[in-house]
Amino acid sequence: MKATGVSVSLGGRTVVSSVDLHVSPGEVVALVGPNGAGKSSLLAAVSGDLPSSGEVMVDERPLDSYKPIELARLRAVLPQKAALSFPFTVGEVVRMGRAPWSGRPEAAEDEDAVAEAMELTETTGFAARPFPALSGGEQARVALARVLAQRTPLLLLDEPTAALDLRHQELVLSVTRARAASGTAVIVVLHDLSLAAAYADRACVLAAGRVRSEGPPSSVFTPELLSEVYQHDVEVLPHPRTGTPLVVPRRP
């Protein structure tokens, strides 16, 4: 996936302006930045939800040349908030992720893909429960399971860890990492910069709709840049054992 000069306007305001973003198979790219920086809008533009100017290429073809069903076999999108109008069970929700493959040879993997996705996200235990009866964090993991079950070469995840506890944050990002290791390209919006530093190959720092810096987290996450972008003093310390950057706000 390669996006060049992408701009998005919402309600007459430019929320993303001429952003370049690319991700290759096997790579995890973290989109970070303060609230309102345009992370979700950029992700929506890249997934074809919001009209944008500029060029988005998926698998070397322009995004808008795809039919929805073709695109659904190439990329899966995890929305920021999981909603469901009717009380489907968790098992049924995860199985919805297989819909794009119906009537294709890959449909033979349906059972396997659903079982694997639920196991990875530790949701197998509530397969029979109605989705609306789950807690926010459980719903978020089920939504991720649905996206994983889709088995696409490109994953776009909008804040997959927002509602999760510490253990499940790690679980979700290591699952994502493992997917990348098997050749999937991943773009993930994250708020926790230390998580981004630990799991992403590259980080893209957005502020006010523009890319401020892009590259490996260790070189991008500098106290100067982050302090300026977040308008709060930030310290970046190397982890004493692993050396990955730890990003902490300076506190009195």
Next chain:
Amino acid sequence: MLTAYKKMGLIGFLIVGLAAVCVLAAGRGQVPISPSEVAGSLLHRLGLGIGPLPSAVQGENALWLVRFPRVVLAVIVGASLGCAGALMQGVFGNPLAEPGVVGVSSGAAVGAAAAIVSGITVLGSWTTAAAAFAGGVVTTFIVYAMSRAGGRTEVVTLVLTGVAVNATAGALLGLLMFLTDDDGVRAIAFWQLGSLAQATWSAVAVAGPCALAGLAVAVALSRRLDLLALGERPARHLGVDTERLRIIAIVATALLTASAVAFTGIISFVGLIVPHLIRMIAGPGHRVLVPASALGGAVVVVTGDLIARTAIDYQELPLGVLTAVVGGPAFFWLLRRTRARAGGWG
């Protein structure tokens, strides 16, 4: 929640139940005919000389000229209403959507009444149905455009849109009644009450194909309707062409509503209550919900019509009044439940 096996069982149970109420309904009336004679008469017409023929004087005529068209039309109307309700709720992502509640039935009735009053018969016996369909399509699009925000429909917006649409349609019906003569007034009043009393084979021949087409489309859409429950964007991420789905579903809803309204008038709440009950038994999956709601709707309307015409001797209750008496309170209960679950009128 039921297993797939039990869900098929539910469909089977509804089919058997529908056949049973149909035979029972065909036998009841001023000329009583026993269920075995009803079955016998049917089998004889099919060329199988099995079972007894009606023994009552005029029994055969009562069955084939009066009762059967009425029962068949009741099945068509009920199936259309149940299916239209399930389809609409799926598209709006809201369990309170229903042709009667949101005003699509009234819109279709305005179309049909306009055809009656103006005396236009360009399409022969199809004219009323076509006018009802046109009214239904226009109203569904209006409701859809007015009540959706951000890919979903809030309960309050939907119900208030229904109030506004029903009020407008009521005014138009009133205006048409004012403009027409006594016969027209009677015809329109009949519309608003809803009744199967004017069932004929030619009505069946018009409403039947509309209903079948609508049902076929609804069944074909059912898998995509499941995905739509995730929301508009996630459904598109899973390969659903949501724009197209919406338009096809709206046309199918209007087709079903037109077939339900064209010859019988407004019979409300069937499309609201039946899919809700089915969802409680078999879960929200549309592949079972759509056909089961159609069958369940047919059972309800055939039974309701049987009660409407036999409850009081030599008099007939309007069916629409009967369903509203039962459906109104059930709607209250549904509203309260939805409110309790959503923690407000969201």
